[in-house]
Amino acid sequence: MNVDIGNALAAVAEPGLSRDELATLDERVARAHERIERGRTDGEFGYAALNLPRTTDAEAIRDAVAPVADAETVVTVGIGGSALGARTITSALAADGGTSHVVLDNVDPDHVSRVLSELSLAETAINVVSKSGTTAETLSNFLVVREAMVEAGVDWTERTVVTTGDEGPLAALADEHDLPTLAVPDGVPGRFAALSSVGLVPAAILGCDIEGLLDGAAAAAETLDSSLFECPAYAYGAVAYGLEERGATINAVVPYAERLEPFAEWFAQLWAESLGKDGRGQTPARALGATDQHSQLQLYRAGRRDKLVTLLRPRERPSLDVPAAEADALAHLEGTDLGELLDTELRATEASLAEAGQPNVRVELDRLDPRGLGELLYAMEAACVLVGELAGVETFTQPAVEWGKQAARDVLEGDETEKTAAIEDKHELIVDGEGGR
Amino acid sequence: MNVDIGNALAAVAEPGLSRDELATLDERVARAHERIERGRTDGEFGYAALNLPRTTDAEAIRDAVAPVADAETVVTVGIGGSALGARTITSALAADGGTSHVVLDNVDPDHVSRVLSELSLAETAINVVSKSGTTAETLSNFLVVREAMVEAGVDWTERTVVTTGDEGPLAALADEHDLPTLAVPDGVPGRFAALSSVGLVPAAILGCDIEGLLDGAAAAAETLDSSLFECPAYAYGAVAYGLEERGATINAVVPYAERLEPFAEWFAQLWAESLGKDGRGQTPARALGATDQHSQLQLYRAGRRDKLVTLLRPRERPSLDVPAAEADALAHLEGTDLGELLDTELRATEASLAEAGQPNVRVELDRLDPRGLGELLYAMEAACVLVGELAGVETFTQPAVEWGKQAARDVLEGDETEKTAAIEDKHELIVDGEGGR
Structure with missing residues (x-):
């Protein structure tokens, strides 16, 4: 380069x-x-990402995906850093330009229904990725995909690979159902995690050369x-x-x-x-x-x-x-x-x-x-x-995202907070072309 | 709205x-x-675009696409304004979210080869769009697609719809082979032409309600x-x-x-x-x-x-x-x-x-x-x-695109001009990580 x-x-x-x-x-x-x-030497938060080329265990990834190595299609359920690296790698390296890698990184009901109706679920591997194991979009989509598999008579526990942190609902679920599970690397924010299990699972399933990467x-x-x-x-x-x-x-x-x-x-x-x-x-x-x-x-x-x-x-x-x-x-x-x-x-x-x-x-x-x-x-x-x-900025954090995340959580959980009040009290000036304001 | x-x-x-x-x-x-x-009243260049909802002849579009109404897939060969409107409309309105509409709007050999190898050309309609009929990317791709059809034993003249201006190589070719041809509307720049044949052909082939649009x-x-x-x-x-x-x-x-x-x-x-x-x-x-x-x-x-x-x-x-x-x-x-x-x-x-x-x-x-x-x-x-x-700008022109277009044309035609000299004399400062500069 x-x-x-x-x-x-x-x-x-x-x-x-x-x-x-x-x-x-x-x-x-x-x-x-x-x-x-x-x-890098001290493995500090964020800087540790620059050590991934030698800390990522490609063999562990190969082992985890072995049960779904026959899959024709991989569906990644993840969002942001849990999806973009994986998408980038399969698009660049898979023989078909990544068309066999479907990413569900949005909670659009129209889109999710359509994608599921077009898949042959028995030939599909599900790659669920959430560091916290609590991301609302990811877990909602995962529950929808899982139910679709159950309805199609497919044993979802045989088709699912999980990448998550040590704790949280997703880790608990993986443990309960004995799913192949990969760890999100320590000290690596999602957007810097492409060169770890977070980004490499779909590529590994689709036969790409992750070692070469x-x-x-x-x-x-x-x-x-x-x-x-x-x-x-x-x-x-x-x-x-x-x-x-x-x-x-x-x-x-x-x-x-x-x-x-x-x-x-x-x-x-x-x-x-x-x-x-x-x-x-x-x-x-x-x-x-x-x-x-x-x-x-x-x-x-x-x-x-x-x-x-x-x-x-x-x-x-x-x-x-x-x-x-x-x-x-x-x-x-x-x-x-x-x-x-x-x-x-x-x-x-x-x-x-x-x-x-x-x-x-x-x-x-x-x-x-x-x-x-x-x-x-x-x-x-x-x-x-x-x-x-x-x-001189804090490269590895994203504090400004929290306000909206918490606000959405408050609404979903039915709490009344300062944030939900801010949503309700939106300053409106609506022009509707029907003489209204 | x-x-x-x-x-x-x-x-x-x-x-x-x-x-x-x-x-x-x-x-x-x-x-x-x-x-x-x-x-709008005078039908001036550009402003005429805002009259399209009543000047576009949906029936003429329906007639032109009738021979390929059986197509499972539509391939649009066009770029910029000749592709983005059509893509937008089928993505929003086609039952499958537009996945049956493939757009070849780039001259990436890897991509074009892959797309062609995956298509069933006998069930494909080709929608070629170029106002001037001379756009290098579009015509190159069209020639490649056409040859692929010939090689697959498909009569390309039965599967192709053309949208172009009154004159130019594409109009001549359509005339020679008696292809169904739609006119690019007068006085409408490509990026304002979504609501004309330029944007509506793929949607019409895929059964969308272009009249409702x-x-x-x-x-x-x-x-x-x-x-x-x-x-x-x-x-x-x-x-x-x-x-x-x-x-x-x-x-x-x-x-x-x-x-x-x-x-x-x-x-x-x-x-x-x-x-x-x-x-x-x-x-x-x-x-x-x-x-x-x-x-x-x-x-x-x-x-x-x-x-x-x-x-x-x-x-x-x-x-x-x-x-x-x-x-x-x-x-x-x-x-x-x-x-x-x-x-x-x-x-x-x-x-x-x-x-x-x-x-x-x-x-x-x-x-x-x-x-x-x-x-x-x-x-x-x-x-x-x-x-x-x-x-106070000239909304309907794009003069700054011309320099590069002409420069590329000069290179392709083997001319030596001020522009090709500017390309050759590029100011370089290369860092290659191998001790070189």
């Missing part, structure tokens, strides 16, 4: 970083790197260095931080590969929940190249100068030639490789942004294989931790 | 709009409305009014504009319905390409409720005060009860309706944002049916046109 930060320099872009600013950032990176290494992540861990000029992950993080300081408050992540579309979602959670605090943090905007050139590029090029555009591509792709066409007007397409076309679009977009002075960074994998994906996920986690150090 | 702007008022949020500011905006809305009505849109057209207090579409547009002026440079659109996930993408194009110009325009951030509460809410509540959060929900949903659980700790979930849970989450999130002073707006449909979706799509288009008037 490499990162090209040339188009984020002040010589090209505004906002952009001068060589002097990079040198100053580099000194701060050295100090942040020391802090990160200390956190962990090897790639371990190789990326080896590149962590006290200089941003020696470490792609830190180069990316330092530039994102430096540009945010200069007004790039949005980070538009644009993978040029369909299989990486969920990666942009995973990245969006990583960035938003880790860095969106204390009145700061880049807002991640998810996109897909080349598709979104026809949707977002107008804004990226001609809108506010508040964006870093992160372009991402594998250097190698399978080939697929455009066949001959009878019309002369299409002759220039004949024999073009689709991948070549896609890469040309990336380079044209990159140049187009640079020409307009909009900062952009290119992240390249050798190829989209287990090793390449492992490098990418690890590098982005390390980049995020670095930005957190530079910005 | 209604829009509740209560949580965007200065009494609740910062940035927020005072009653006086709303009154001033309302005067400007009256003038903008006059301009819009004049544009157009009726809903026509009803929304009836609500356009000189006061934002009488028109949900203008209330939304005026508040989005007013908040952008006060610093809400991001618009996070969060539908609470899986079927509306592609709607957020459609909206993102509408907003970004129409309003992202002259150094302004809100950046759309796409999300999904309740899922992204576990991913983006931390940032929306505790990050910069630069966001309008748009919450969207249908008021009625099918019901699905959470079954009984043996564990006491889960007892509070028993009997909860999943839809109730989802709506509770919306209200808790809304209150959570308001409590933190972050502006948000709630958009409600009666239900997610053809009429409701028609109202929604039309209202958002009208809101966008209104914002364009208030901001």
Whole structure:
């Protein structure tokens, strides 16, 4: 993996970083790197995530999923960090692009009913993931899925794998029914847990090379260095931080590969929940190249100068030639490789942004294989931790989510609290187009 | 459909709009409305889009798709405005949630090969859409799909419907092979064309009620009014504009319905390409409720005060009860309706944002049916046109996309131009983690 930060320099872009600013950032990176290494050595909360490539026990995962290794489809019941990593990995690595991995990460009754009606439940493995074992969406969906299995005459205890903390209702349920159970790793927030059982179970069931993924992540861990000029992950993080300081408050992540579309979602959670605090943090905007050139590029090029555009591509792709066409007007397409076309679009977009002075960074994998994906996920986690150090925020917590969670719980449990009162007393100004207000 | 702007008022949020500011905006809305009505009456470029509910000929669409009405799957070959509306409509309205509608809107060789290998081409309808008839991605993909059909022994001319302008290679090809052909409506940019043949063909093939959709849109057209207090579409547009002026440079659109996930993408194009110009325009951030509460809410509540959060929900949903659980700790979930849970989450999130002073707006449909979706799509288009008037930008063009398009074309045609030179001369600073720079 490499990162090209040339188009984020002040010589090209505004906002952009001068060589002097990079040198100053580099000194701060050295100090942040020391802090990160200390956190890793001591296995501190959050920093422990950067040790996963060597602490995750792939064999234990293989053992746990062995009873459902025949499954045609995996249904992950989880939400947020308990779903996005797993989805990202199967989309990138499963032979079918992850279509055999269904994620129930929402409590939409219409959607859940439809998904269940379309599945052959006897050939399905259920992967339930909740660290606390109390997440309302996850447990509600699990109870619905379990009942569907019972109604279909399928022994759900034979088809279910659980990943959860040591205690809580889900751990108790797994214990009671003797379900294969994997532990959520200690000291690792959900959004940093892709490289553990939290992210690897569906990939393991679907026959992906999770060992190769962990090897790639371990190789990326080896590149962590006290200089941003020696470490792609830190180069990316330092530039994102430096540009945010200069007004790039949005980070538009644009993978040029369909299989990486969920990666942009995973990245969006990583960035938003880790860095969106204390009145700061880049807002991640998810996109897909080349598709979104026809949707977002107008804004990226001609809108506010508040964006870093992160372009991402594998250097190698399978080939697929455009066949001959009878019309002369299409002759220039004949024999073009689709991948070549896609890469040309990336380079044209990159140049187009640079020409307009909009900062952009290119992240390249050798190829989209287990090793390449492992490098990418690890590098982005390390980049995020670095930005957190530079910005001085608590990277590994998400306190602002609690208010709403508690409010929803109060409503569901029928309690009357300050929070339920706030919901009831909503300030309304309704325009309904029927003369009403 | 209604829009509740209560949580965007200065009494609740910062940035927020005072009653006086709303009154001033309302005067400007009256003038903008006059301009819009004049544009509609004269059928001016762009404004003509707001007449589609009565100019689109649903019967002509039904006739064109009759030969492929037996199709099990529809493949749309198109990109940007030629794909997102169609995707949005089938996702919302098709019985299977749009899974029988496959969109090839990218030139990723890995993805295109995989999709084609999984299809039963004899049971597939191909829907090719390109206004100019020259879009490189679309035509390349079409040539690949066509060859796959030939190789599978399927007569592609029996399975293909074309939507294009009067001239160009695609029109010529349709003419030569006598393919059923629909016209792209005059004076309507792609991103405003969902309510025409450009957006309706796949829905018509899959048996959706496109007439009901157009009726809903026509009803929304009836609500356009000189006061934002009488028109949900203008209330939304005026508040989005007013908040952008006060610093809400991001618009996070969060539908609470899986079927509306592609709607957020459609909206993102509408907003970004129409309003992202002259150094302004809100950046759309796409999300999904309740899922992204576990991913983006931390940032929306505790990050910069630069966001309008748009919450969207249908008021009625099918019901699905959470079954009984043996564990006491889960007892509070028993009997909860999943839809109730989802709506509770919306209200808790809304209150959570308001409590933190972050502006948000709630958009409600009666239900997610053809009429409701028609109202929604039309209202958002009208809101966008209104914002364009208030901001004084050219809503209906996308000039900033041209540089990159031409650059890619120059490369593909082997020309050496200023643009290809800019691509070749990219400013590089590569960090590769192997001691290189």
